[in-house]
Amino acid sequence: SQQGEEDPQALSIQEGENATMNCSYKTSINNLQWYRQNSGRGLVHLILIRSNEREKHSGRLRVTLDTSKKSSSLLITASRAADTASYFCATDVTGNQFYFGTGTSLTVIP
């Protein structure tokens, strides 16, 4: 399977702290995307980083991509209780086929 894996599977932090989650994948990609899912609901796109990019920012989000290590990280700074959710990375391999990781469950304690 080309499925990615997130690490850690679960993360619990205090409000105001930073949260870092990692994603590893197996094959060459066009881009890598991060999504958030609130308990059993639809996924919401957070950020897309292309294979020729190394770092990208969006608000409190910072994503890095290391294609040599086939890994990516998502950093959420100054976390809020509303950030409590599951976070998934998805690799775009062919432009049509997407492979999602198993997700990191983030709990932000007020």
Next chain:
Amino acid sequence: EAQVTQNPRYLITVTGKKLTVTCSQNMNHEYMSWYRQDPGLGLRQIYYSMNVEVTDKGDVPEGYKVSRKEKRNFPLILESPSPNQTSLYFCASRQGGYNEQFFGPGTRLTVL
């Protein structure tokens, strides 16, 4: 409002009874896709469509059918559902090229 809609949102059925889950998007997106989400397995792609009348298999297509007769609609058909198809299903769409996907709210299917 730009959105992807799915119906029904919840469905309980019995083994072998054909069912269809509808998906519709109002963003004129070329690409649409179906996923299933199971605990510990993340989301797995079932089928995708690059445009009208163009579909292809994803990672787990067995037991499913799709059709794309109109750009906005992409129904998922289970001809003979089995209990191992009990899952949470998501439809998604995106514009052509390498862009983010927009997801529907999900359909929770239970096959008894």
